[in-house]
Amino acid sequence: MPVAVNCAVMTGYRVAGMSGAFFAALGVVLPSFCVIYVLSFFLGKIEQFTIIGYMFRGIRVGVLALILKAMIDMIKASPRNVLFYITAAAAFIAVAFFGANVFAVILCAAALSLVCALAARKKAKRE
Amino acid sequence: MILLELFLVFLKIGLFTVGGGYAMIPMISAETEKMGWITFEELVGFLAVSESTPGPFAVNVATYIGSETAGLAGAVCATVGVVLPSFIIVLLASAFYARYRHNIILTSCMSGLRAAVAGLIGAAALSVAGTVFPQRNFEMLSFAGCALILVFMFFLLYKKAGAAVIIPVSALCGIILGFMGI
Numbered sequence: 313m314p315v316a317v318n319c320a321v322m323t324g325y326r327v328a329g330m331s332g333a334f335f336a337a338l339g340v341v342l343p344s345f346c347v348i349y350v351l352s353f354f355l356g357k358i359e360q361f362t363i364i365g366y367m368f369r370g371i372r373v374g375v376l377a378l379i380l381k382a383m384i385d386m387i388k389a390s391p392r393n394v395l396f397y398i399t400a401a402a403a404f405i406a407v408a409f410f411g412a413n414v415f416a417v418i419l420c421a422a423a424l425s426l427v428c429a430l431a432a433r434k435k436a437k438r439e
Numbered sequence: 440m441i442l443l444e445l446f447l448v449f450l451k452i453g454l455f456t457v458g459g460g461y462a463m464i465p466m467i468s469a470e471t472e473k474m475g476w477i478t479f480e481e482l483v484g485f486l487a488v489s490e491s492t493p494g495p496f497a498v499n500v501a502t503y504i505g506s507e508t509a510g511l512a513g514a515v516c517a518t519v520g521v522v523l524p525s526f527i528i529v530l531l532a533s534a535f536y537a538r539y540r541h542n543i544i545l546t547s548c549m550s551g552l553r554a555a556v557a558g559l560i561g562a563a564a565l566s567v568a569g570t571v572f573p574q575r576n577f578e579m580l581s582f583a584g585c586a587l588i589l590v591f592m593f594f595l596l597y598k599k600a601g602a603a604v605i606i607p608v609s610a611l612c613g614i615i616l617g618f619m620g621i
Contacts, residue, residue, distance in 0.1 A: 316495050317522055321529040330530070337526050341518060344494020348502040349514050351492065355485075355503075363614060370613015371487035373584055374605045376567045377591035378490075382461040383560040384596065386553060396554045403558025407465055408565045414466045415455050418555050425551025429543055 316340050395428055441509050442516045448474065449501045449520035454528075462556045463497055464563035476504050483570055490606045497521050583616055 317340055324336025390396050399421050406412035448470050452463060464482070471477045477485075482500075489499035498518055505517030572581050591609065594600040 317498070317525040318529045321526050322533055325530060325533050333526065333530055337522060341494065341498055341522055344492060344498050345502050345514070345518055347492050348489070348494070348499050349506050349511065351488070352503050352506040352514075355488070363617070366614045366617025367610045368484050368487065368613065369617065370587075370609045370611065371606060372483055372567065372571050372609075373587045373612070374591060374609025375483060375486050375490075376564060376571050377588055377595060377609075378602055378605060379461045379464070379560060379564045379567055380588075380592060381595040383557055383564060386462075386557040386560060390550065390553045390557070396550070396557075399551060399554035400558040400561070403555040404561040405558075407559055408562040414469055414559060415451070417559070418455055418552060421551040421555030422548040423551070425547045425554070426544060429547030429550075433543060 395425065399424060442512055444474065445505050445509060445513050446516040446520040449505075449517045450523060452501075453497065453521035454524035461496070461563060462560050463500075464566070465559045467500060468566070471504060476508050479566065480570060483567055487606060487610075490602045587612055 317337055320336040320340040321333045324332035324334070326332075328335075387400070403417050403421055406417050407414060452466050452470060455466065464486070468479050468482055471482070472479065485500065485503055486496065489496045489503075492499060498521060501517035501521040502514045505513035505515070507513075509516070571584050587609065591600075591605055595605065
């Protein structure tokens with residue numbers, strides 16, 4: 313869920329209730345909507361230029377670096393326990409090598425985490 | 440009916456994506472390839488474009504695919520679809536946040552989600568790497584690619600560089616290397 317949208321909705325709601333949330337969301341979405349919509353007409357045309365091809369080749373490398381950074385950030389932001397690593401590794405393998413359905417993977421991960429947390433709490437209560 | 444399809448697919452994407460833009464790539468590529476709306480290569484190319492434009496990647500992608508598939512109406516349906524889950528959920532969260540913050544069900548699900556997302560991003564990275572290094576044998580392109588990745592990662596992790604810097608630089612590198620015949 314896009315962070316920008318979330319922040320806009322939250323702030324809008326606090327300031328002016330439902331309609332505030334609605335207009336804030338509209339405001340944050342509209343500029344990019346217009347830009348991309350216009351751009352979509354040109355994107356097809358410019359692809360034929362070789363220089364654009366070179367540019368995209370380079371950009372793909374930059375994008376790969378950005379994606380790797382996003383993964384590292386996500387790992388840093390989480391408690392680095394065994395459950396985390398197992399779930400992350402399982403998700404990675406399932407999607408990368410077995411083409412697993414991404415939604416199913418997410419639901420399973422949430423369920424697994426929930427089960428482990430509840431089991432740990434039961435164990436703690438018994439002690 | 441395509442408008443409804445666009446709306447529903449992006450609704451699903453908007454609902455299940457945790458962790459922002461890049462985590463959506465596996466989901467978006469799975470769903471859109473299934474519907475035949477965009478190829479993975481095009482998606483990666485578009486990812487780069489969206490870095491240089493205003494707005495979150497999720498919204499950009501929805502607008503673009505919607506527009507390519509079904510014109511202005513398509514763009515609107517897809518964009519509304521991807522934004523709606525955030526809108527509703529954040530509204531609910533604002534109302535209930537204080538009460539359920541420490542709810543164990545919520546926090547444990549979120550940890551599980553974060554772990555899954557880390558893995559999913561890894562899978563996305565693998566796919567993108569496939570487009571960056573298509574050849575199996577080692578050539579100048581692969582060396583250049585590896586070297587660039589290492590340099591970019593260094594600046595991203597230790598020098599607080601952001602996408603705003605990396606994308607133009609990588610574009611320039613691509614052009615230079617292209618003209619050098621690599």
